[in-house]
Amino acid sequence: MRIDSHQHFWKFDPKRQDWITKSMKPIRQDFLPEDLKPHLDSFQLDACVAVQAEESNSETEFLLDLAEQNEWISAVVGWMDLADPDLDQKLEQYQPKIKLKGFREVLQSKEPHYFLRKEFIQGLKTLHKKGYSYDLLLYYHQLPAIFEMIKKVGEQRLVIDHLAKPPIQSGRWKEWRKSLKPLAERDYIYCKLSGMVTEANWEDWSYEDLLPYMEISLELFGPERLLFGSDWPVCLLAGEYEQVYGVIENFTDSLSTDEKGLIFGKSAQEFYQIKSPKS
Structure with a gap:
């Protein structure tokens, strides 16, 4: 299966989506x-993962x-x-909902004490017990505290959204890489090749601006733990779907067919435990 591992849906309401500013x-x-479906069809993507964009049970x-x-919304x-x-x-109560694969909070807006609380740690352990994954939405400067968190949790399946939002505009990748490496050394932690264009200059980004971050992510996680994600429609702030897809397509052209297949679907299928449709 070929999967877009990260996108959102919403019916826009300025009060509910208060993070979407004017x-x-x-x-x-x-x-x-x-x-979304026409974009998936254009690039022969079979499925997508719909990720929360609002912090509520109704979401x-x-x-x-x-x-x-x-049916093509697989997770x-x-x-x-x-x-x-x-x-x-x-x-x-959610157990019968087989497409519900995991959860996410907007940790990027939280201080470390929030996710280092014993109640939060216990919550992650409960997710693990129930078989759910957890998406980490955060900034790279929070990674050291997140590393302390995961040491208390055990082997809970985690995926880092948007490469932990590296400092693409400044091009200063060394601190980001240093903070990311300890998490990448744990084989139950994955990473999404997503959200890069909105961390770059929205009006004037280039493939070359993004390349070092993709190369480092591939070095640290390998193709078996990297997931392509468009971050549509948020990506529209800086580029069209086809531009975002094209960046990852271009980057993976030098990889083997199997490695490319991992990034464009098989890694997401494994992480989110998505079953292939019956043939």
């Missing part, structure tokens, strides 16, 4: 499955409803308060 005009509108239900209506990453004392029971 300066983000291209994405201040509805984005639904019928808007999870919204994405699950869309996944039920569209949902919902939202959950991991410190909820009723987490175990709430996850149990």
